Amino acid sequence: VPLTSAKPRCMSDCQNHDSSVQRTHFNLFCRTMASKTPVGFIGLGNMGTPMAKNLLKNGYPVIATDAFPESCKELQDSGAQILDSPAEVAEKADRIITMLPSSPNVIEVYTGSNGILKKIKKGTLLIDSSTIDPAVSKEMAVAAEKMGAVFMDAPVSGGVGAASLAKLTFLVGGVEEEFNAAQELLTCMGANVVYCGQVGSGQAAKICNIMLLAIGMIGTAETMNLGIRLGLDPKLLAKILNMSSGRCWSSDSYNPVPSVMEGVPSANNYQGGFSTTLMAKDLGLAQNTATNTRTPVLLGSLAHQVYRTMCARGYANKDFSSIFQFLREEEGQ
Amino acid sequence: VPLTSAKPRCMSDCQNHDSSVQRTHFNLFCRTMASKTPVGFIGLGNMGTPMAKNLLKNGYPVIATDAFPESCKELQDSGAQILDSPAEVAEKADRIITMLPSSPNVIEVYTGSNGILKKIKKGTLLIDSSTIDPAVSKEMAVAAEKMGAVFMDAPVSGGVGAASLAKLTFLVGGVEEEFNAAQELLTCMGANVVYCGQVGSGQAAKICNIMLLAIGMIGTAETMNLGIRLGLDPKLLAKILNMSSGRCWSSDSYNPVPSVMEGVPSANNYQGGFSTTLMAKDLGLAQNTATNTRTPVLLGSLAHQVYRTMCARGYANKDFSSIFQFLREEEGQ
Amino acid sequence: VPLTSAKPRCMSDCQNHDSSVQRTHFNLFCRTMASKTPVGFIGLGNMGTPMAKNLLKNGYPVIATDAFPESCKELQDSGAQILDSPAEVAEKADRIITMLPSSPNVIEVYTGSNGILKKIKKGTLLIDSSTIDPAVSKEMAVAAEKMGAVFMDAPVSGGVGAASLAKLTFLVGGVEEEFNAAQELLTCMGANVVYCGQVGSGQAAKICNIMLLAIGMIGTAETMNLGIRLGLDPKLLAKILNMSSGRCWSSDSYNPVPSVMEGVPSANNYQGGFSTTLMAKDLGLAQNTATNTRTPVLLGSLAHQVYRTMCARGYANKDFSSIFQFLREEEGQ
Amino acid sequence: VPLTSAKPRCMSDCQNHDSSVQRTHFNLFCRTMASKTPVGFIGLGNMGTPMAKNLLKNGYPVIATDAFPESCKELQDSGAQILDSPAEVAEKADRIITMLPSSPNVIEVYTGSNGILKKIKKGTLLIDSSTIDPAVSKEMAVAAEKMGAVFMDAPVSGGVGAASLAKLTFLVGGVEEEFNAAQELLTCMGANVVYCGQVGSGQAAKICNIMLLAIGMIGTAETMNLGIRLGLDPKLLAKILNMSSGRCWSSDSYNPVPSVMEGVPSANNYQGGFSTTLMAKDLGLAQNTATNTRTPVLLGSLAHQVYRTMCARGYANKDFSSIFQFLREEEGQ
Structure with missing residues (x-):
């Protein structure tokens, strides 16, 4: 069940968190070392690029792609690995963030012939920050669940400036047990991360x-x-x-x-x-x-x-x- | 010119205000003595009655009237003098507040055959707290000026509760030199008195x-x-x-x-x-x-x-x- | 009572209409002779001028005025007599048509200091073809009735072209007994004359x-x-x-x-x-x-x-x- | 190519139409004999049932189905053959009319697991009289073309009464060469059949x-x-x-x-x-x-x-x- 997959994902970053003292050590460790597991990022437009950069700044390796290769250059220069398709990103990352212009793009990136779901690993956490129809978010969540993955919608409030300064507000919909896992990443890119309810609630x-x-x-x-x-x-x-x-x-x-x-x-x-x-x-x-x-x-x-x-x-x-x-x-x- | 008439009116309450020390004395004097000159009040509805009562509470003698005699009873019991028409009120008071339902009522009360302007004294300050068309406020101001009087519009924000508790907000339009004179009365009935500009600006x-x-x-x-x-x-x-x-x-x-x-x-x-x-x-x-x-x-x-x-x-x-x-x-x- | 004044007015044009044969004779007579009594016309704008010209074409002497003297030139050249004010027109004509831009103009032309009602003759028929607030039409009717005159509203449908071609539609409000008298003039300027009900109904x-x-x-x-x-x-x-x-x-x-x-x-x-x-x-x-x-x-x-x-x-x-x-x-x- | 399939379909009804004399004979023949090939009808609601009845009245054998079996009873009593699914209807009829409540129903009936396109014969004429999004009509036309069939949209104007009396207006979109074939059937059910342009134009x-x-x-x-x-x-x-x-x-x-x-x-x-x-x-x-x-x-x-x-x-x-x-x-x- 995808719901139980949250812990292993957390674990992958944090091998040891028995006490608060140790946690502090661990956090320091996380911040300074590149031992964090990579995060996939799909959609490198005006918003996506600064968002992905903030993940890099927080020490997350980023594996990214975009429909327009020229959009990838800036992020590549910042240290991200660029792949050719959403499917390839899904092969390599078990946490993926998508930031796309509209519903049809989201459907294509998730369910298309080179889409995420073609090569997704069980237990993957999918976070879609696009602003789309909540009904499409629900469809994507159902499709992801069939593959043993978890889909959350997390559209943003705030523009390009807030994206650069990591001051976005994320409105998050999805299974509550996964919220912490999503929050870990989203706080790198935003000042507020608000849990809104079931899948689609963020869009709503x-x-x-x-x-x-x-x-x-x-x-x-x-x-x-x-x-x-x-x-x-x-x-x-x-x-x-x-x-x-x-x-x-x-x-x-x-x-x-x-x-x-x-x-x-x-x-x-x-x-x-x-x-x-x-x-x-x-x-x-x-x-x-x-x-x-x-x-x-x-x-x-x-x-x-x-x-x-x-x-x-x-x-x-x-x-x-x-x-x-x-x-x-x-x-x- | 009506503008210079402000002082005599102030004077009527405050015989002596040469220094700030004296002013403090004077203010105490004003608050405690019934020597304040009477204030006219026309329109004793749900809003007008508690507003007029607050004038009484602040020591102002009130001379009032309303188109419906039965509306006058409550204020009479509180100590106000009741007269038969706006014209009679204008004969006896040089500061008059009106609180009426709509533009036609205001036109009638000011310019009707028994209206305020029929017997108004030079230098009288007229404050209309009705919510009406700013164009009518301007007409009334012109008519008042012809009689040597000053008209200001001062509609309120806040309902019956705020009227009872003297918590109304007054939005005041009219000649700026007269604003202090109006404010003296309006602060007895409201928590905020805001100067908005020329006549009609309060309504606007x-x-x-x-x-x-x-x-x-x-x-x-x-x-x-x-x-x-x-x-x-x-x-x-x-x-x-x-x-x-x-x-x-x-x-x-x-x-x-x-x-x-x-x-x-x-x-x-x-x-x-x-x-x-x-x-x-x-x-x-x-x-x-x-x-x-x-x-x-x-x-x-x-x-x-x-x-x-x-x-x-x-x-x-x-x-x-x-x-x-x-x-x-x-x-x- | 103004209502009974209809006949004398009709009579002024039509001395004899006892039988249908005689009526035909009479009509011929009316069309060919200049014995018709003059019609007043106030408001010589884009619409008023061609309307008044159509009265002239139908053999009615026209006595006209306009707030702008230059607007009168064209009609004067067509044979109308130009006077200085609505009051003067009212002295000379017992049927007057007004065609003005808006309510304030109508109020001024009827009730102003040089207005129609200042010198109106008893029994005069007033037809206002302006498009204005029906409430103003009703006020004018009341004012006219006090002077023993009859006021009807008769706004038009159709533009400058229809005015020139006498193809306007007139929507007429007023006392039904006077409708025929109004229709006699309006048919010179329009193709349809519709009775809509009491005063103000034409505007409505x-x-x-x-x-x-x-x-x-x-x-x-x-x-x-x-x-x-x-x-x-x-x-x-x-x-x-x-x-x-x-x-x-x-x-x-x-x-x-x-x-x-x-x-x-x-x-x-x-x-x-x-x-x-x-x-x-x-x-x-x-x-x-x-x-x-x-x-x-x-x-x-x-x-x-x-x-x-x-x-x-x-x-x-x-x-x-x-x-x-x-x-x-x-x-x- | 589907466009050339029109003739064979026509032929199926009309073996012989070399001259206008023969055509008249043929038409008489068609009207009186039950030799017409069957027409499929899917969607037997308030509108669909009377429409299908009018096909029966005009001598067309009707093969029908509906998602709700009870909706089929009335048409069965009128002589139609009832099958279990759109796919089965498509197996037996090469002209099919659909009349469904909304876009999702149309998508299901055409492309669902028991949908028309699962068993459609090459050259089939599909006429959808549902009122739906023109974009869905276009999608269905593309899907039909892939199977060698022709899809036309033909939504109706007029209600249940017009449907019963065969007085509907059909607004038809699709390949112009097929319009005559569609018109043949639609005139049995409506008084007007208007060609509007390419697929989706009827809906538009x-x-x-x-x-x-x-x-x-x-x-x-x-x-x-x-x-x-x-x-x-x-x-x-x-x-x-x-x-x-x-x-x-x-x-x-x-x-x-x-x-x-x-x-x-x-x-x-x-x-x-x-x-x-x-x-x-x-x-x-x-x-x-x-x-x-x-x-x-x-x-x-x-x-x-x-x-x-x-x-x-x-x-x-x-x-x-x-x-x-x-x-x-x-x-x-």
């Missing part, structure tokens, strides 16, 4: 958060725009909202109005941050999930459509807080 | 906050419902949202899902709190203001329509967080 | 039609765009919709997709037709009316916001069918 | 129509409700809309207001017709398709959410025109 939590974020952001942009047109000073309005019941993360930590806050995309012409096109993609996922569970999401749907419309009107690559700019009167009008 | 800030609140609440209800259907524990989901970018006042301070928080309407079958019908009314105001200023409010409009639909389906008198219940599958489905 | 019908039109147009644009992206030929898709339950005026008579139909704005780069900014204005009226009557209009509100957003993004002066273009992917994306 | 057209229908219906309900609240007579309002630019199928052929029209569900307490839950399901399909093609559908999405909300509030089994009732003020409010 991720999707819920992004939907509410989108609603709050559009709402904040509309509200700030309305207040400004009514003659209010934007900084003062933000301050009033933030001490009142209108307060939300978009108003107090990521205000979309230029000049209200520093260090946010609105202060930098909506460069950087989280792009409108990625927001639209994630909201599409939220919409699909809501449709499949027959859940009414009136504002969630409209938020999706607003971001989709923005993509059609030239805002695809701007930060999603550029909704404020989108709603403003055009110059010359 | 109030409307902005309520619109963003409504969006955040519906968004939170949709999101919590979606998460629950995806198998997440509601308390855990709320915790995750509140540590992430989906966080908002409705998720962390007024969660609409029964059992997630204590002491909120959702924990009490959506009794108490802020009713759906009042929310729909305020959102109507936000919509009018947005229409008049040609401001696109896509989510704000939809939030308005959702609350209006709830009113049509039997939710008028429930707290506005009952949107969660409205979106849930009916029993027996 | 107009607002209802425009709201459903906007919903149908946006829906058609979204649907055509979706079908095209799914690989359907636009002409074929339009044909299928038009023989099915998706059929609407926007799909079968004013299709927003270039190349599907000829002679519509979409075939002419969205020039001409009914501008997005006017649509947004009329939808604002619909929204106000819905808010005042507490009617939920979920799609109606969103349609309003979509057109308002288009105005902010540079589509203000294009025909309202340009929503199709607005939703399309931008070139280079 | 169906989805487009249903989305625009939903938007038109909600828009009509909102508009009629607004007009009624403004004092207009509903029949008169419907008449005005139907002669104006607000006209749509929902206003002129299926008006949602009781008493405006006869013979529609609104005249019968919203019984019969097309249920809200089926509308919500089809709109979910439209939403998925729009999401996958990145098409903004602002009103289409909201219409989906409104019908989804109605399902949550007890309207699942009422006709979709009950949106009018849903928006009305509840009694006792």
